Amino acid sequence: MEQVKPEITAVLKEKRKNREVRFMFKVNENYLKLPGSYLFSTIGKKVAAYQAANPDRQIIRLGIGDVTQPLAPAIIDSLHKAVDEMSHAETFRGYAPDLGYEFLRSAIARNDYQDRGADIAEDEIFVSDGAKSDSGNIQEIFSLDNKIAVCDPVYPVYVDSNVMAGRTGSYDARTQTWSDVIYMPCTADNGFSPEIPKETPDLIYLCFPNNPTGATITKDQLQVWVDYANRVGAVIIYDAAYEAYISEEHVPHTIFECQGARTCAIELKSFSKNAGFTGVRLSYTVIPKDLKCGDTALHSLWARRHGTKYNGAPYIIQRAGEAVYSPEGKEQLKEQVAYYMNNARVIYEGLQEAGYTVSGGVNAPYIWLKTPAGMSSWEFFDYLLENANVVGTPGSGFGPSGEGYFRLTAFGSYENTVTALERIKKL
Numbered sequence: 001m002e003q004v005k006p007e008i009t010a011v012l013k014e015k016r017k018n019r020e021v022r023f024m025f026k027v028n029e030n031y032l033k034l035p036g037s038y039l040f041s042t043i044g045k046k047v048a049a050y051q052a053a054n055p056d057r058q059i060i061r062l063g064i065g066d067v068t069q070p071l072a073p074a075i076i077d078s079l080h081k082a083v084d085e086m087s088h089a090e091t092f093r094g095y096a097p098d099l100g101y102e103f104l105r106s107a108i109a110r111n112d113y114q115d116r117g118a119d120i121a122e123d124e125i126f127v128s129d130g131a132k133s134d135s136g137n138i139q140e141i142f143s144l145d146n147k148i149a150v151c152d153p154v155y156p157v158y159v160d161s162n163v164m165a166g167r168t169g170s171y172d173a174r175t176q177t178w179s180d181v182i183y184m185p186c187t188a189d190n191g192f193s194p195e196i197p198k199e200t201p202d203l204i205y206l207c208f209p210n211n212p213t214g215a216t217i218t219k220d221q222l223q224v225w226v227d228y229a230n231r232v233g234a235v236i237i238y239d240a241a242y243e244a245y246i247s248e249e250h251v252p253h254t255i256f257e258c259q260g261a262r263t264c265a266i267e268l269k270s271f272s273k274n275a276g277f278t279g280v281r282l283s284y285t286v287i288p289k290d291l292k293c294g295d296t297a298l299h300s301l302w303a304r305r306h307g308t309k310y311n312g313a314p315y316i317i318q319r320a321g322e323a324v325y326s327p328e329g330k331e332q333l334k335e336q337v338a339y340y341m342n343n344a345r346v347i348y349e350g351l352q353e354a355g356y357t358v359s360g361g362v363n364a365p366y367i368w369l370k371t372p373a374g375m376s377s378w379e380f381f382d383y384l385l386e387n388a389n390v391v392g393t394p395g396s397g398f399g400p401s402g403e404g405y406f407r408l409t410a411f412g413s414y415e416n417t418v419t420a421l422e423r424i425k426k427l
């Protein structure tokens, strides 16, 4: 910092007292570089305007990525019990351990990793309040010099959190890309699965099963990424938020099924989509102790970050999370996922019958369709809203390679999903 001479300070103080000058704070200008995210607000405005002009029409929303089924009974029981515990001095709990309660971390390690043959210990699991916050925060344990690679289309948090940190260079509104980000297009040509980029990244964000395309990656394909990351010294940040929707044998449930992932991967998992916790808030991040830059373990940095900036997920919510792994919880959640995936089948088959080119929907609650007759994503949005009174999400909102595509979600009710598809078939 520049030294300010005492006499200047005194003069400024005097002027300030007389309101002749204002000392102005400065903002993090990286925030100003962010292009407005108009996607969901534009959708909201268009739908509201259409509804106001056509009050008698029943609009069906298959656009949002939010669950609609109530919490499973086993989870509700566990919540009630934990609330009661908080009402007695003997069982009351204050601050939770920074990294999560042992009962939850051991249930996660056993059920999500060790039972699948993945070598992850409970002290490599960090319990948190959301995969959105963790996926946005994880970048801060890396140098600003690191270059990120993302899929296109992409879950916007990965890019925007790096923009806020100042890691992405400048934005080109024409191409909708950042100068210092490596984009990996996911298109029909590559089965919506990214190829190894020409330029070598330091951090690689992957999300499978994918939001928004609903595509997945086989274990052999993921192994190629793990081998690549170990070879070039990159870290893969693997978002497995939709793991519970996997129905096919060859699709990995965790990146730690792959050989060598312990030295190159971080995994993010959420209770939001597998157990309906979008409004309850619970997630975890796995950082193996073997993941190191020289002598520095990323595990220690994230532990330090967690300890300094986070005071632990609520006891009550962690008990609800524990119930996800109980025999009753597992059974009930299998049914809940099956309910949504039946909707996915209705959408997928209905669109196919209507002549659309469709993908996703088999290992993910998202169906990705090609817009017909060369319509843009937004043209198809308007067409579907006005003619079928069905709301979806324009693919272009997730990145330039999403143009010409459209996302429908399986998170609605069965009845609404069936009605929506009947209307689409009649178009």
Ligand SMILES: *Cc1c(COP(=O)(O)O)cnc(C)c1O
Binding pocket: 065, 129, 130, 131, 132, 133, 155, 207, 211, 239, 241, 269, 270, 271, 272, 273, 277, 278, 282, 283
């Ligand atoms: C929904 C979603 C999450 C989950 O976020 P939470 O903060 O845990 O609710 C994470 N990643 C992706 C890609 C998602 O779609």
